[in-house]
Amino acid sequence: MDLANEFSTTEYYPKTDTGFKRISQQKCILVFVWYATHEAAAFQDVADRFDISIGCLHTIIEKVGLFLSSKSRSIITWPNEIEMTNICEEFNDMGFPDVAGCMDGCHIKIGKPQIDPESYINRKKYYSVQFQAVCDSRRFIRDVFIGYPGSVHDARVFKNSSLYNTLPQKCGEKYIIADSAYPCLRHVLTPYKNTGNLTEIGINFNYKLSHCRILIEHTFGLLKQRFRQLYHLKLRNMETICHFIRACCVLHNLILLQGLTEIEEDNNDSFNEENLPKNAEIQNDNVAGLNCRNYIAAVLFNR
Numbered sequence: 001m002d003l004a005n006e007f008s009t010t011e012y013y014p015k016t017d018t019g020f021k022r023i024s025q026q027k028c029i030l031v032f033v034w035y036a037t038h039e040a041a042a043f044q045d046v047a048d049r050f051d052i053s054i055g056c057l058h059t060i061i062e063k064v065g066l067f068l069s070s071k072s073r074s075i076i077t078w079p080n081e082i083e084m085t086n087i088c089e090e091f092n093d094m095g096f097p098d099v100a101g102c103m104d105g106c107h108i109k110i111g112k113p114q115i116d117p118e119s120y121i122n123r124k125k126y127y128s129v130q131f132q133a134v135c136d137s138r139r140f141i142r143d144v145f146i147g148y149p150g151s152v153h154d155a156r157v158f159k160n161s162s163l164y165n166t167l168p169q170k171c172g173e174k175y176i177i178a179d180s181a182y183p184c185l186r187h188v189l190t191p192y193k194n195t196g197n198l199t200e201i202g203i204n205f206n207y208k209l210s211h212c213r214i215l216i217e218h219t220f221g222l223l224k225q226r227f228r229q230l231y232h233l234k235l236r237n238m239e240t241i242c243h244f245i246r247a248c249c250v251l252h253n254l255i256l257l258q259g260l261t262e263i264e265e266d267n268n269d270s271f272n273e274e275n276l277p278k279n280a281e282i283q284n285d286n287v288a289g290l291n292c293r294n295y296i297a298a299v300l301f302n303r
Contacts, residue, residue, distance in 0.1 A: 003068075003254075004029045012067040023052065023060070031057065032064035036248060039228035062240050068247035075250045075257075076141055078170050083136075088174060090137035095208045097299070100174040101134040101142050102216035103163075103182070105154040108245055109232045122150030129238075130157050131245055134176060135219040140256050141249050147242045154181040175292070177213050186288040189296065205297035223252050 007013050008025035027050065035046050035057075047057045079087055084100060091099035107128035113120050120127040128150030134143040145161035158164055167176075167187040175187045184190045191209055192202040224230045227248040235241050 007064065007067050010067055010070075012063040012070075014063075023056065028060050028064055031060050032068075032247075033251070035061060036227045036229050036244070036251075039231050041229070043234070061235070061244070062237075065240060065243045065247045068250045069243040071250050072144070072246050075253050076144055076246075078142055079136065084174065087136045091212055094137070094212050095300070096177065096212045097296070098174045099137075099177055099212060100171050101136050101176050102213045102219075103132070103134045103143075103158075103176045103178040103188070104213070104216040104220070105157060105181070106131045106133065106220045107150055108230055108241075110241060111234060111236065113238065114236070115238075116149070119149040119151050126150075129233075129241060129245070130154075132157050132161060132163075133216065133219065133249070134163065135216050137215065138256065139215055139219040139222060141219065141253055144246060144249050146245050147238070155183060158182055177209050179213065184285040184289040184293055186286070186292055188289065189293050190285075192293070192297075201297050201301045204301050205293070208300055219252075223248060226252060226255070 004024075004026040007029060013025055013028070014022070031046070031050050031052070034049070035041055038046075043054050043057055047054045050057075052060075079100070087100065088098055091097070107122050107124075108131050110120070110127050110129055112127055117127065120129070122128045129146065130148040130150060130152055132145040132154070133141055135141050143163050145157065145163065148157045148160070163170070167185070171187040175189050177189050180191050180193060182188055182190050189209065191206040192198055194202075194206070198206075230245065230248060233241055233244065235244060
C-alpha cells in the first residue's frame, strides 16, 4: 500500500463532508512533501501553488505530519539480530569493531517560541529544538528523540531519552559511538580528551572513532538537504514541530528502503554541531566505559 492510500485509511484523513471539495489523499501527501523539501517556501506561496487556502495548508501539514510521525514505530526501529550483525561487520570494515550505531545531536532552527523563548536559544544564539538521533552504517536512522529546547546540553538530552535507560538491552555486547559531548559509558564510547599529552594509542583511537562517527553528521546533512525546511522550520506549534521533524526522518528511511539514489550531503551546513562551541558541562564517565574504551583502543592499535 502506498503512502497516500494508507493515509486515506487513517484517522488523520478527514472522513466527513465539510461542504467544500475534498482534497485527495494524493494531493495531501504531495503538498506536505513539496513544503518539506523547499527551504524558502512561504505558506502563501505553497497555498497558491496548490490552489488551497492557508488554513487548509496548515491542516495538511499537521495531519500528514502526524500520520508520518506515527509510522516511526515501524520505520525507525532498532536493528534486529541479523541487522545488527551486518551493521557491526560494515563498521568493522571501516576500522571499528562491535559498533551498533553513531549518535549525535542536531539543532533545528525555529522562530521565537511563544512559551519560555529564552530556553530555546542555543550556543550560537538562535532559537532551536534539539534532535538526537542514532544512525547505522548505511545512514539509516535507528532511534530519535526530539523536542528539548536548544539551550539544553547534548548529554542532558541523552540522559532524559528512552535510549539512555535501554542501552544494555539494545546493545548487549555492542556499543554506540559519539562525540565528546556525551559521557563515556559501557555502551557509549567517546573520544579521549586531548589535553596535549595524548598517547599514540589514544590518537589512533580518536581517529578511527571519528572516521566512523562522521556517518551521523552525513545523516543530518542528507536529511536537511532532502527536507530543506529543517534549515529553518517556520511552524509555530511545538508539538507540530516535533512531529514534522520525526515525519522527515520517516521519509528519509523510506527513501533508503526504496534504494533511491542518495543526494550529496551538505558539508557546508552552517548548523553543523562541529561549528558550535561546546558549553561546559561535566560528563559523568563511568569506570566500565573507561575500561571498555581503553581495551578497544589497545585492540585497534595492535591491529
